[in-house]
Amino acid sequence: MATAEHPTAILLMAMGGPDCLENVEPFLLDVRGGRPTPPELVEEIRERYRATGGKSPAVGITHEVAKKLEQQLNSSRTGRYRVYVGLRHWHPFIRETYAELLKESPEQIIGVCMAPQQSS
Template sequence: MSGLQRPFAVLLMAMGGPDSLENVEPFLLDLRGGRPTPPELVEEIRERYRATGRKSPAVGSSSSSESRC
């Protein structure tokens, strides 16, 4: 390693996710502090969830950890 290197950090945040395709729009409304999400963006995000199993992977992991407490 030569010279001084500036430190850096990475911040990862998990905001949860909808537990079904029907809950994508309400989830986004809550996430955005009540501001509506454009319908085309809601549909794009819904398609992403459809392609990855119809719900957020974070929902399963947070639900299972809560049940152990």
């Protein structure tokens, strides 16, 4: 069973999104594998984010899910859990979060993909 010293780490992985309007272009650069996005498309996408408060709502929702999941799991007395968020295309990147969670020497690591995936 996981202990306070060696909790079970749960890594919620999502696509990510820009945290402010200024980061729309660098976010798109990462999504597109380093290929520049045409300026008119950057502006179109920036306007979409402006309509949702200037940032990706999905990132905040993922962090809120992580917080509530950790609270719920730790109230169950079935061990100790630490829930992390790692993003594919923006900060905190999955690789950064994974390196951080390894520092806590978890008993086990559980990965959960929060992005919908097509399966056939």
